[in-house]
Amino acid sequence: MAAKFFLIALLALSFSRARAPDPSQLQDFCVADRTSQVFVNGFACKDPKAAEVEDFFFSGLHMSGNTSNKQGSAVTAVNVAHIAGLNTLGISLARVDYARYGQNPPHIHPRASEGLIHFQYNCGTKKAIAIAALSSKNPGVITITNAVFGSKPSISDDIIAKAFQVDKKIVDHIQAQF
Structure with missing residues (x-):
């Protein structure tokens, strides 16, 4: 009986050790330290204790872009250069304003694999607004024409x-x- 108990205890101990995971290497956020001379994929992280509210805030998406151009559209891009808290998250976003009959010409984002677009049409000003979230910190843009x-x-x-x-x-x- 003691031998069975010893065998079961030994098996239980070895099983628990085999399943012990390493602590997660991910962190909740990595605010960009734009002054760092270290080159990594993105910016080096500043000390999390030095993070400020401004590192996660961008003021400007509420303002209409100037659509009085040949295309009749204006793009306001937002990425880690504008919101330091986006660093290492692999996302960016853009606001596109369209004048009446305006367009954003056919284009691709070569470094983004997917995106989400929200469209809004304002009948009072006859303007449309699109908000796009892209799966890349720097999706790039290539206009086909x-x-x-x-x-x-x-x-x-x-x-x-x-x-x-x-x-x-x-x-x-x-x-x-x-």
């Missing part, structure tokens, strides 16, 4: 005309805009 028609060095007119199945004169006209 700039990449195709305004690239340096330029892409051959013949190639673009064939790709879009349009006359070369149309391509020349569009490229002249850039």
Whole structure:
């Protein structure tokens, strides 16, 4: 009987040790220390005891952007450069204001794998607002028309005309805009 008890106790002790996890390496937040000379993925963390409310706050998303431009839109981007508390979280966001008939041209964010967009239309001012949250601290942006028609060095007119199945004169006209 004592041998069975000893065997069960030994088994229980070895099982509990096999399941003992390491403490989590994650931390709740890592406020960016923009003065640090250390280069890491993001900014080095400042001492959590030195974190301030301002490290988690951005004032500006409530203000309309200037949409009196060729596109009729304005983008206000917010990332770790604006909110130090976003450091290492892998997120950023943007507010896009649209004038009537305005547009945000077709584009991609090469360093973001997913996003969430909230749209709001204000009938009183005839303006629309989109808030986008992206899964990257620096999603980047590539505007398709700039990449195709305004690239340096330029892409051959013949190639673009064939790709879009349009006359070369149309391509020349569009490229002249850039």
